[in-house]
Amino acid sequence: MWNAEKCDLCGECLVRCHYMDYDKDEAAQQIRELMEGKPAEVLKNCITCCACNEYCPTGANPFDLINRLQEVHHSLPIPEKTKKFMDGTQMPSSLMKGDQQKPALSLCTMEPFLPPGSIEGQMFEGMTVAKGGEFFCHLGYVHIGMDSPLKENAQKFIDSLTSIGQEEVVLLHADCHAMISKMPEYGVEVPFKPTHIVEYMRDYLKDNPQQITPLKIRIAYQRPCASRYSGEVEPVLDEMFDLIGVERVERKYDRESAQCCGGLFSRIYPDRIKPLMNDNINDALNSGAQAMVFLCPLCMGALAAPAKEQGLEPVFISQLVRMALGEISFPGH
Numbered sequence: 001m002w003n004a005e006k007c008d009l010c011g012e013c014l015v016r017c018h019y020m021d022y023d024k025d026e027a028a029q030q031i032r033e034l035m036e037g038k039p040a041e042v043l044k045n046c047i048t049c050c051a052c053n054e055y056c057p058t059g060a061n062p063f064d065l066i067n068r069l070q071e072v073h074h075s076l077p078i079p080e081k082t083k084k085f086m087d088g089t090q091m092p093s094s095l096m097k098g099d100q101q102k103p104a105l106s107l108c109t110m111e112p113f114l115p116p117g118s119i120e121g122q123m124f125e126g127m128t129v130a131k132g133g134e135f136f137c138h139l140g141y142v143h144i145g146m147d148s149p150l151k152e153n154a155q156k157f158i159d160s161l162t163s164i165g166q167e168e169v170v171l172l173h174a175d176c177h178a179m180i181s182k183m184p185e186y187g188v189e190v191p192f193k194p195t196h197i198v199e200y201m202r203d204y205l206k207d208n209p210q211q212i213t214p215l216k217i218r219i220a221y222q223r224p225c226a227s228r229y230s231g232e233v234e235p236v237l238d239e240m241f242d243l244i245g246v247e248r249v250e251r252k253y254d255r256e257s258a259q260c261c262g263g264l265f266s267r268i269y270p271d272r273i274k275p276l277m278n279d280n281i282n283d284a285l286n287s288g289a290q291a292m293v294f295l296c297p298l299c300m301g302a303l304a305a306p307a308k309e310q311g312l313e314p315v316f317i318s319q320l321v322r323m324a325l326g327e328i329s330f331p332g333h
Helices: 024-035 051-055 062-073 080-086 139-144 148-162 174-181 197-207 225-229 231-243 270-286 297-309 317-324
Strands: 094-096 104-106 129-131 168-171 193-196 217-222 246-248 291-294 313-316
Touching: 024 062, 051 062, 051 225, 080 139, 139 148, 139 174, 148 174, 168 174, 168 197, 174 193, 174 225, 193 197, 197 231, 197 317, 217 270, 217 297, 225 231, 231 246, 270 297, 291 297, 291 317, 297 313, 313 317
Parallel strands: 104 129, 104 168, 168 193, 217 246, 217 291, 291 313
Antiparallel strands: 094 129
8 A cells, every 4th residue: 555654755666676767856756746646657667566665665655656546547558468368357267175174275367377287296285276267366457557456356355265165275376465465455354364385385394304305406586576565475485495405596686676577568568678588587597597486377487488598497486396395306307
């Protein structure tokens, strides 16, 4: 939620942006225009990576203001085909009941985009699995410059997950966990325990250390934009990497300085975004990574092929853990 009273017009949020080039004075002017509800230039230049919320030193959440006004002023040239893609409610839904003593697993609408073997093996065996449009979280709408569908569908999203009928729901998609974090803003209660997929896998590894064979590989992590809403997961992620013997390389485009995968906007603003996508991959290579690890299936769809072409093995995060559990092999090992 945008907190105008916390904004001191320092401009830090836009000065640090990878996708725009404002100095502090220009950035402050852009924020002033936004606070007046004007169609400021930043609205059409923003690629909705949410990073400015994390960059803001006072917690004003400038991205929330930008995103709301992008919808008001129809600022982004989003093709109709893309708008339809972002509406996952039409995707067929199913609920496969499993062991009631285990948490349920929600795939949101991500199953068609998951690489093979992502949710197989001992970690997921016997879990109740929910998937499809009925369990769609709607957070993806922020990436097409729309804020209102989140609030409009917040209660429906929680009701759908509640209907699974289990006390704990593991959320595979980072967007779903991010959407849960916004529920207090919408006044919606969450009557079950929501667990991030990284938390779930970390806990499984801690409970089953005898099953782990350290991988001893170096990886570049592609942080999803939605993880900006769930910063508390970062130390959990680092702990999980330590447990499986993976080195998360130090590089420019990681943690708070992570880049968006660029997938959607590489088609809308190719001249501006594609060079930055290449910079991201080169940054991973130059930092000594052997693989690029993805938490978001859509990020993987955008970057897997170019990463592979340049010698970085693309790996979905649950596949990485399954490698450490001896269920699948890292290519070349």
